Amino acid sequence: MQTFHSLNILTHVSFGTLGLFLGLLALGYQNKSRQHIRYGRYFLYTLTVVVVTAFIGILFFRSSSFLLMLTLLGGYVGFSGYRAVRLRERQTTLLDVSITLIVLVTSALYLRRLQAGDISWSPAVVYPTLSALVLVTGYDLIKHFWLYKRLRTWWLYEHIYKMLSAYSAVLSAFSGTVLPQFKPYSQILPSVLCVSAIIYFIRRQSRRPAANTGYAQIRTRDRRISDRFN
Template sequence: METLHSINLIIHISFGLAAMGLGVVALRAPKKRGPHTRFGRYFLYAISVVLETGLMGAILFRASPFLVMLTLLAGYVSYAGWRIVRLREKRSSTRDVACALLAFTSGLFFLGIAKTSDASWNPSVIYSTFGALSLVTTYDLVKHYWLHESLKGGWLYEHIYKMLSAFSALLSAFAGNVLPQCQPYSQLGPSILGMVMMIWYMRQVTRSQGKPV
């Protein structure tokens, strides 16, 4: 099992690093069909492997509950960020609702485990991560059932928020592991950077009168 754990960990870290690199390329590319779309798709592929290996680590090898929750956040918002581009102003599907509920309940489960067994992670980081996951899943559910008509025009802003949330979650996991002596700032810093980037990109969209990606 130790060998399998090492292999799983290597794959998890490798694809996490690849996802961050691909995310940077997608962010720097012109926001239209072409490199932005292509590298964004590669980013999603890498994130899916990160999510799968993270969950495998939690189930088989007792990986850090907080890191699993952070991986869960990155996985869900990247999926939701991809789906909103496909749907645009259409209502989300039953499958999307199921994914949101699964992500929220899984996050709640790992929050309970992290509070009792993951002493190496600061509570402020644990709660902020679960808070971010709760915010986006609740928004998606409320939009689906009650406020679709009112919120459907903001699909591009949703895409920006969700994809940058995924990117900053990866950065937070990376920085937290590479700079453990700087916790919790090494984990909170990428989240703050992500918020700044979201505001900047949203302002760019507003200035360009909301032209599609």
């Protein structure tokens, strides 16, 4: 069992480190659609392995409140960010809503367990992570049931927010593990940096329709990019 645990940790760390590198490549090639999509896919593959190995570690070897919340957040925003660019302006499906509800309920039940039990946890880290998870799942549910027509054109902004959030989750887990002596700052600072990046890239994207290319050409370009995910 110890050998399996060691192998699981090695796989988790290796793919997490690789994911950080691939995420930067995808971000660096954002203006080159072919490379951006290729490295974005690779990042999602590594994120999937990271999430699966994290759940294995949490379920069978060591339970960590921070890592569980981060795993739920990273896994969900990675999935939802991919779905945003795949569906584009189409409405999310029953599968999407089901996964959203499962993640939301799971996080709520685990928080209740933390508050009622003797498990060691840091509110300064868990509450912000849970808040980010509630924010994105709540948005997805509200969009699906009530504001789909109004928010359907925001899919590219959603993609930016969610994929950078997934990267933030991996980076926070990495820095929190590598720099435990600086907790909780080593866990919080990556989130602050990535939120700043989210604001920057969304603002830059929102200003592009005002450029000389025109809004119609921007939409055509974005449509070609999203079609390659299908």
